[in-house]
Amino acid sequence: MSEPSIGNTAGRSTDPRPTADLARDDTVTVIGAGPAGLACAIVLARGGRRVIVHERRRRVGARFHGDFQGLENWSDDIDVLDELASEGIRPSFEHRAVSQVTAFDGWGGRHEIRSDEPLYYLVRRGSGRDTLDHALLEQAKACGVEVRLSSPVKSTSGSAVVATGPVLANVMAVGYLFETAMPRGC
Ligand SMILES: Cc1cc2nc3c(=O)[nH]c(=O)nc-3n(C[C@H](O)[C@H](O)[C@H](O)COP(=O)(O)OP(=O)(O)OC[C@H]3O[C@@H](n4cnc5c(N)ncnc54)[C@H](O)[C@@H]3O)c2cc1C
Numbered sequence: 092m093s094e095p096s097i098g099n100t101a102g103r104s105t106d107p108r109p110t111a112d113l114a115r116d117d118t119v120t121v122i123g124a125g126p127a128g129l130a131c132a133i134v135l136a137r138g139g140r141r142v143i144v145h146e147r148r149r150r151v152g153a154r155f156h157g158d159f160q161g162l163e164n165w166s167d168d169i170d171v172l173d174e175l176a177s178e179g180i181r182p183s184f185e186h187r188a189v190s191q192v193t194a195f196d197g198w199g200g201r202h203e204i205r206s207d208e209p210l211y212y213l214v215r216r217g218s219g220r221d222t223l224d225h226a227l228l229e230q231a232k233a234c235g236v237e238v239r240l241s242s243p244v245k246s247t248s249g250s251a252v253v254a255t256g257p258v259l260a261n262v263m264a265v266g267y268l269f270e271t272a273m274p275r276g277c
Contacts, residue, residue, distance in 0.1 A: 117140070117141075117249065117250040118140075118141040118142070118143060118249070118250070119132075119135050119140050119141070119142050119143070119250045119251065119252060120143055120145065120244070120247050120249065120250065120251040120252070121135075121142060121143070121144040121145070121251070121252045121254055122144075122145050122244045122247065122251060122252065122253050122254060122255055123144075123145075123146065123147075123253070123254035123255040123256060124144050124145075124146035124151045124224075124228065124238060124240075125151075125224075125254060125255075125256050126223060126224070126227060127254040127256070128144055128146075128252065128254030128255075129144065129151070129224075129227035129228060129230075129231050129236075130175075130178070130180060130227060131252050131254055132144050132231045132234075132236045132238075133178070133179060133180055133227070133230055133231050133234050133236065134178050134179065135252075136231065136234035136235050136236045137178075137179045137234055141235075142231075142235075142236045142237070143236075143237045143238075143239060144231065144236055144237070144238045144239065145239050145242040145243070145244045146238065146239065146240050146241075146242060147241070147242065147243035147244070148240065148241070149240055149241050150218045150240060151218060151224040151225065151227070151228045151238075151240075152216055152217040152218040152219075152222050152223075152224030152225065153218060154216075155216035155217040155218075155222075155224070155266060156217050156266070157215055157216070157217045157219055157222065157268065158215070158216060158217070158266030158267065158268050159213045159214065159215055159216070159266070159268075160213075160214055160216050160223075160266070161189070161210075161211035161212070161213060161214075162186070162211055162212040162213075162214050162223075163211050164208065164209045164210060164211050164212060165206070165208075165210045165211065170208070170209070171212065172186070172212065179234075180227070180230060181226075181230065182226075183226045183229070183230065184214055184215065184221060184222060184223045184225070184226035184227075185214065185215050185221040185222070186212045186213065186214050187212060187213040188209035188212055189209060189210055189211055189212070189213055190205065190206045190207070190208065190209050190210055191203070191204070191205045191206075191210075192204040192205075192210060193273070216266070
């Protein structure tokens with residue numbers, strides 16, 4: 092099997108630079124099985140494309156360990172879950188709407204933020220069954236997407252989508268799980 096390549100970038104993901112119209116019968120290579128790659132694969136497969144996703148790690152969500160992230164919902168009129176549904180992606184992952192937030196400033200000041208609509212949905216990241224990552228993987232496979240794990244891509248030709256996540260680190264972040272005394276734990 093030949094290994095797909097991304098331009099001539101010595102293994103670093105860069106601008107995908109689409110070069111030609113996608114022929115109907117082309118197999119699309121998606122590089123990266125994060126949320127972006129898997130969501131893209133689902134949309135393409137539902138549109139009738141043959142899709143192969145390559146993920147360099149042994150499992151999806153390997154970077155995370157069941158910690159929560161926010162699916163942002165404050166910047167658009169359409170609810171993010173409705174937006175996903177419009178692309179055929181079901182919220183089959185654990186999710187919790189958050190419409191009230193307590194923020195603390197650098198001087199210890201406490202600020203309550205409330206919204207009529209969810210500000211974001213808490214979703215679990217990682218490889219477990221209730222995570223966003225696992226749900227997208229299962230939905231992709233159910234659409235006929237072939238997912239190849241432990242399959243790093245250094246270069247590719249043909250129709251490809253580069254969904255390898257942020258290239259440069261500009262922040263260091265670690266997710267922690269801990270109990271709180273606040274209503275619903277958050
Ligand atoms: C602690 C923490 C908290 C965060 N909180 C939030 C939050 O609350 N809300 C939010 O929206 N975002 C948050 N983020 C950022 C969030 O993780 C990213 O926005 C999201 O994961 C990006 O998805 P993605 O699919 O673009 O990339 P990624 O999730 O990075 O997925 C890219 C995938 O591509 C794979 N890959 C990379 N190179 C190759 C290659 N050459 N060949 C094959 N596979 C490859 C990687 O292994 C990875 O699985 C947080 C990040 C961290 C670390």
